[in-house]
Amino acid sequence: MRIALFDENVDDLNLLQSLLLSLASQEHELATFDSGLDLLKAIGAEEERFDIYFLAVEGKQLSGIEAAEAIRESNLEALIIFLSEDMEKMASVFKFQTFDYLLKPVLFETLKETVERARRYFNTIHPYFEFSFKKRNFLLSMNDISYIGKSGRIAYIHTENEIYKSYLTMSEIMNKLNPDLFIRIHGSYVVNLNYVTKVVNGEVFVRTKSETGISEAAISISRTFKEDLKSKYAFFVNQRRVKSIK
Template structure:
């Protein structure tokens, strides 16, 4: 797990860092940030680099909410754990899908419990997929992926907001997406059944988006004979009408 810790209060930053470092039962990489601009620069440069963020939202460091806003613009999969002196900000963190809210003084036991839950969440049921491209690491929720297509050495992972690239082989793609919602329909395509809008003869139509503000559109993908039988079984389970 890659963890980012942000706290504008240097003494608090050292205290939380010390607590996390003392937990020797976890495999992780921890980086600390005392300046909001430094963390934001990393977020926008590497996008999905960190799995977990500890963010301070105390009265003297209110920028934690702004950091959370920027995180969610580029990363829906990361877990955000807020730290505060009181619960006055609790109602504000729901908009950022907060994973936990810790009250100061934060004890080591609190951090350990949160990290145990985080490990279970991140490792459970393949709720997300990790991959890399040119030394950049990405983490996507499975629900974000509309379909994956392979062209030459490059795999193109289509989501609602962006198309990611990877050197994953088709075998690796199928393994990573070994979830009931994904099915291979062609030698070069794996689709998410949750985005299927209709099926006409040997074509499946998926709901896609050109950008986050655009109206949904459809992408047509051919169903090859090799995968047609498995595809038909899958859509029967999903109760998708086949014309």
């Protein structure tokens, strides 16, 4: 998740950043702002969209409430979490569809619980697959992933437009993926059922895109996963038919 932190109080800002970096999960991309002008520039830049904003209510140059107004003009999906030393100001922030309101000084356990709730929220509304490679963090929509294949220590994450790499183990990959959408068909492969075009003679054909257009990748089915694939794919196809009839 891409997270923006805004607080004109540099000490409070550094503390919040330190707490977030101390969380068990290191899959968050953080950007800090102690200047209201810099924050407004980031809010107005399409390529700088954030999933979560932590906004200090109090500010001389720009208040968190003013920042929230700017955010909601172009982004209705981002989660806004306010920070304040004053509980009585909470009533003034609800009009921004506020996700949480944290009192300063922010406690680690409180922050951790809030971030975990935010993660669960995003995975419910827009399932994401988070991973890192060579100190870079990535966040992909699960709907964009056609299949994942392991070769040695590297996992190759295939989307229609790009192939990403990660050092995740297959067990870690399966724990992150939506089990209703993805199924393991081989010791080294997991496929997105939405991209499966057919299952023939011990192979799964997955829709892919290349420079020459739409094509199919053929992936062998391991005997270990054959029966699970057969039942799950049949159920998936049947559910898709029902939805199309409705």
